Amino acid sequence: MKAIFIFVPYLSTSILEVTYKFKLLEPFIVSARKYRPKTFKDVVGQQAITNTLTNAIENNHLAQALLFTGPRGVGKTTCARILAKQINQQGEASEDEDFAFNIFELDAASxxxxxxxxxxxxxxxxxxxxxxxxxxxxxxxxxxSQAAFNAFLKTLEEPPAHAIFILATTEKHKIIPTILSRCQIFDFKRITVKDTAEYLRYIAESQQINAEDDALHIIAQKADGAMRDALSIFDRVVSFSGKNLTRKAVTENLNVLDYDTYFKATDLILARDIPGLLVLFNETLAQGFDGHHFIVGLASHFRDLMVCKHQNTIPLLEVGEEAKKQYLEQSQKPSGSFLLEAIDLANDCDIKYKSSKHQRLLVELTLMKLASIDFDGEKKKSKHLGPGRGRPDFIIPASFYRVNHNKVTEPKAPTNQKSAEGNAPQIAPTQKAKPQSIQTASASTSAPAPTLTEEHTAQSSIAKPQETQDAETKRIQIDLKAGKKRVSGLSLSSLKAKKEHQLNKKEEIIDESSLPNSVFTEQELRKHWAEFVDIIDKEGRKILASNLNADLPKLKENFVIWIELPNDTMKKEVEREKYDLMEYLKLKLHNHFITLDITVNETTAKKFAFTPEEKYLKLREKNPAIDLLRKEFDLDI
Structure with a gap:
């Protein structure tokens, strides 16, 4: 260090002593430069790349064009400088020699x-x-630029033997493929929280700084995998707190919420203390944090609690030892289903936060929902419960229903008269009965249930509303026999019962002799055919009417009606709509045995003109003079 002499003849001795002390102070160097690695062994978190480069140097297997890509602050430029220095060290060359004359750095940004x-x-x-x-x-x-890349291509592909190019970038996708194909690519990864915290502890010990483990982990998490950012944050926090680096000082300086806030919020959620939870959220907002920051941190906290549920996933928890003990202790209180539901609610609030008009209300509503979750993961009024999906609104025994073999009747309401069972149906104590009238059951369970006829139904004095009956019929299914246990639709017993039902079912026999079988002529057929075409044409079914007019119907043997159409499209259209046609003809001709036969004959398509050329040819066949008219006036079709 150069000596600095200051001659101040008129100052007192005390001022001279202070000046002498200050002139000996060294200039401050930021940790990112002071602790920049000088060898590959000092590089943190990139062991795979450093080992590859070291072996390539030792085995003389180093490519002449290298591309270092990865996030910011992970050691790309540092590794490039170390590589440039090591490949030039020969024999007795000093390790302190930096070979600055052999290293050329170019900032492509400028x-x-x-x-x-x-x-x-x-x-x-x-x-x-x-x-x-x-x-x-x-x-x-x-x-x-694109032109600069093209000017660099030839040199990069065939450089001199003494030249090595090292390209560094954070955005590999912006480099043209012709450059990428000429380089050996090394992908640098983000540095883990654990490796960053260990390196920060090494620096803190070298500077004689007492740092808490949780404080270093918070700095590492804030750096997000970039060592340069971690060292910059470390310098900033040390300037704030001095030689004693605590978790509280770090969270206060970095403007991050402490773990204690989320631990307290989780305890309030588990205790269902909604007022206390809203007060805690208000205190967090008063400290300068926004609601989005709070809800995102709460979702991460629930995730960490979920991670602590299984022994194999505990290493995924990237916190200090003291905080890990707190996480393990609190993770024993909620169930896994509760945490899953809580993560889903918090994540949904995170997604909707930016588009919400009232963001504070959205977070408060989410907190109230979180405090209303049961420990089994189901909310009190969950969408998973209710008619048909959970326990029913009220429980009615199967014997309370009157059953027929083919239909199930509605339950009857109890009256003053005692039924044969002696007891009215009981309503479950946890549910309230619906205010509706129910008809009394008059049949005994010991006797076979009589068939419910339409006359008996008409005599019902107090009938249940139809909508309520339909809802209950859909919600509660009764077996064919009262008191029989329910079985799955795919069970062996249900399949067997279905087979027996098919065997016992009587087939309905239709007496064909009773159906109308009148004889009719082709003229009568065409008359009613034209009437039907006229009806559907007035109704607006123009396409079907046009297709039916394409050919006159012909009567064949056995009451078969035959028409011939020019293409399959018209045939499919008629077949799709022929039901109304056949019903109309059967009614008008008094013959139930009429059938329709449609064939396709493409030669008949010549009768129809679709395109302008075909229409012109049709006109020319009728009147050849029209062709002379077109030529005389030089007309186009």
């Missing part, structure tokens, strides 16, 4: 023109004066 690349390529031809290789480090290479 030197991205074609002229800058041409100047670089012109220097490549000159061999190094000291060392073996000239190393060109181009940082932020994705910022080069």
């Amino acid at each position: 030197n991205n023109s074609v002229d800058d690349i041409r100047e670089l390529t012109s220097q490549v031809r000159i061999p190094p004066q000291v060392g073996k290789y000239k190393v060109y480090i181009i940082d932020e290479v994705h910022m080069l």
Whole structure:
């Protein structure tokens, strides 16, 4: 260090002593520069890449074009400098030698023109004066222009033996494929929270700083995998708290919510203390945090509690030892289904937060929902409960229903008279009966249930509303015999019962002799055919009417009606709509045995003109003079 002499003859001795002390102070160097790795062994979190580069140097298997890609602050430029230094160290070369004359760094963000690349390529031809290789480090290479990339292609593909290019970028997708194909690519990963916290502890010990483990983990989480960001945050927090680095000081300086806030919020949710939960959220807003930050942190807290539920997933918890003990303790209180429902609610609030008009109300509503979840993961009025999906509104015994073999009647309401069973149906104590009238059952369970006829139904004095009856019929299914247990639709017993029912079922026999079988002529057929076409044409069914007019119907043997259509499309249209036609003809001709036969004959299509050319040819067949008219006036179709 250079000595600095200050001559102040008129100052007192005390001021001179203070000045002497200050002149000996060294300038402050940020930790990101002070603790920059000088060897591959010092690089944190990139062991796979550093081992590969070390082996490539030792085995003389190093490519001449390398591409280092990855997030910011993970060691791309640092590894490039270490590589440039190590490949030039030969024999007794000093380890302190940095070979600065052999290393050329170019910032492509500000030197991205074609002229800058041409100047670089012109220097490549000159061999190094000291060392073996000239190393060109181009940082932020994705910022080069298209023309600069093209000017760099040939040099990158066939560089001189003494030249090595190292390209570094955070956005590999912006580099053209022709450059990528000429490089050996190394993908740098984000540094884990554990590795970052360990390196911060090493720096804290070297600076004699007493740092809590939880404080270092919060800094590592805030850095999000970037070591340079972690070191910058570390310097900032040390400037704030001095030699004693606590979790409280870190959370206060970094403006992050402490773990204790989420632990307290979770305890209030489990205790269903909605007022206390809303007060805690208000205190959080008063500290300057927004609701989005709070709900996202709460969702992450629930995720960490879920991780602690299983022994194999505990390593996924990236917190300090003290915080881990608190997580393990609190994770024993809620169930897994509760946490799953809570994560879903918090994540839904996170998604809707930005589009919400009243963001605070959205978060408060989510907190109230969280405090209303049961420990089994189901809410009190969950959508999973209710008619048909959970327990029914009220329980009615099967004997309370009057059953016929083919239909199930509605339950009857109890009256003052005692039924044969002696007891009226009981309503479940946990549910309220619906205010509706129910008719009394008059049949005994010991006797076979009589058939419910339409006359008996008409005599019912107090009938249940039809909508309520339909709802109950859909909700409660009764077997064919009262008191029989329900079985699955795919069970063996149900299949057997279905088979017996099919065997016992009497087939309905239709007496064909009773059906109308009158004889009719082709003229009568065409008359009623034309009437039907006229009816559907007035109704607006123009396509069907046109298809039916395409050919006159012909009567064949056995009352078969035959028509011939020019294409399959018309045939399909008529077949799809023929039900109304056949019903009309059977009614008018008094013959139930009429059938329709449709055939396709493409030669008949010549009778119909669809395109302008076909229409012109049709007209020319009728009147050849029209062709002379077209030629005389030079007309186009």
